[in-house]
Amino acid sequence: MINFNGNIVEQEDNILTQNRAFLYGDGVFETLKIVNNKILFLEDHYFRLMASMRVVRMEIPMNFTMEFLEEQVLSLVQQNGISASARARITVFRNDGGLYLPKTNEVSYLIHSISLDNTVYTLNTAEYEVDLYKDFYVTKQLLSSIKTTNKLINVTGSIFAHENGLANCLLINDTKNVVEGLQGNLFMVVGKKLITPPISEGCLNGVMRRQILALAKKVEGIEVLEEIISPFDLQKADELFLTNVITGIQPITKYRKKEFTNNLAHLLLQKLNESISEN
Structure with a gap:
């Protein structure tokens, strides 16, 4: 059992107690812009994500190809009914187990997306x-x-x-x-x-x-x-x-x-x- 906001609940009901990204900041991420069902600068994002995972000694799954992650992102954007422009974030975190020293270097990932207004970049010249x-x-x-x-x-x-x-x-x-x-x-x-x-x-x-x-x-x-x-x-x-x-x-x-x-x-x-x- 755990105390969550004053309520005693089953630990299994709250995945944050096992999420290393939440507990230790043990995660890396990429923020993507999608325009007309295309991820802008996909190759740069992919190789930076792979490099980030290597830096923090995460095990890169065999299926983590650029084509696989592209399909995962675009499929979600389509499922969310976004047709023109979207912002998506891929968060990769080490699987649960251990304290500072993890029990595994295997990872899980989470993708979420929201719609954006503009399909092209515009210059905001308002006071900044x-x-x-x-x-x-x-x-x-x-x-x-x-x-x-x-x-x-x-x-x-x-x-x-x-x-x-x-x-x-x-x-x-x-x-x-x-x-x-x-x-x-x-x-x-x-x-x-x-x-x-x-x-x-x-x-x-x-x-x-x-x-x-x-x-x-x-x-x-x-x-x-x-x-x-x-x-x-x-x-x-x-x-x-x-x-x-x-x-x-x-x-x-x-x-x-x-x-x-x-x-x-x-x-x-x-x-x-x-x-x-x-x-």
Whole structure:
């Protein structure tokens, strides 16, 4: 028997007591965007998920092929009656048993999906103010670059942003450099340079980050760099924007007293939509 919200119930009635993702954050996940029954950037998502499972020493099932997971996701989206655009999340967690030391490295997975409004990426140019979140730091290690079910920094940072009337916050690492936003990778435009922090700084190895870097390298006159960004650099920027698979590109309009343009963000979003329509 267990106590759940003041009620004594059978332990078998509450699967959370055996779920290692709930108990220890022992899980990894991928968030996907599906448009017209097609998973965008499927290969990138698949290989990042496999790499994440290897990093945390999960046993990859033989049937976990890219085609298998694609079929599982699309089948669910169809069952949920979503025809145009959807957001889906695959969570993979180690099977129950053990305490910190698991009894097995075998895994289970959970997929859920919801509908989205837009089939193409659009640029939100409404006011989007950010500030630094300094209560906790991102560590410069491999675990920071993968999507695990331990996201307490992002949760507490989101609460801080909400309490202070901010659209988002920027995270800093243990050497006080700017790493990323709460929900996406950070890009900074200074003159003709497009700069994003390197993965070694502790930022997420984002799927959309990879797309934007590839597209920007094809823009004439733009130098693309992966370099450390300090908080002082933000005040010198012409543009700041965040990227993730669901939103695409989100321009930052204000950081403290500095306001920013969105010219390159607009151009890159156009190229992003063009690249998707061609594939």
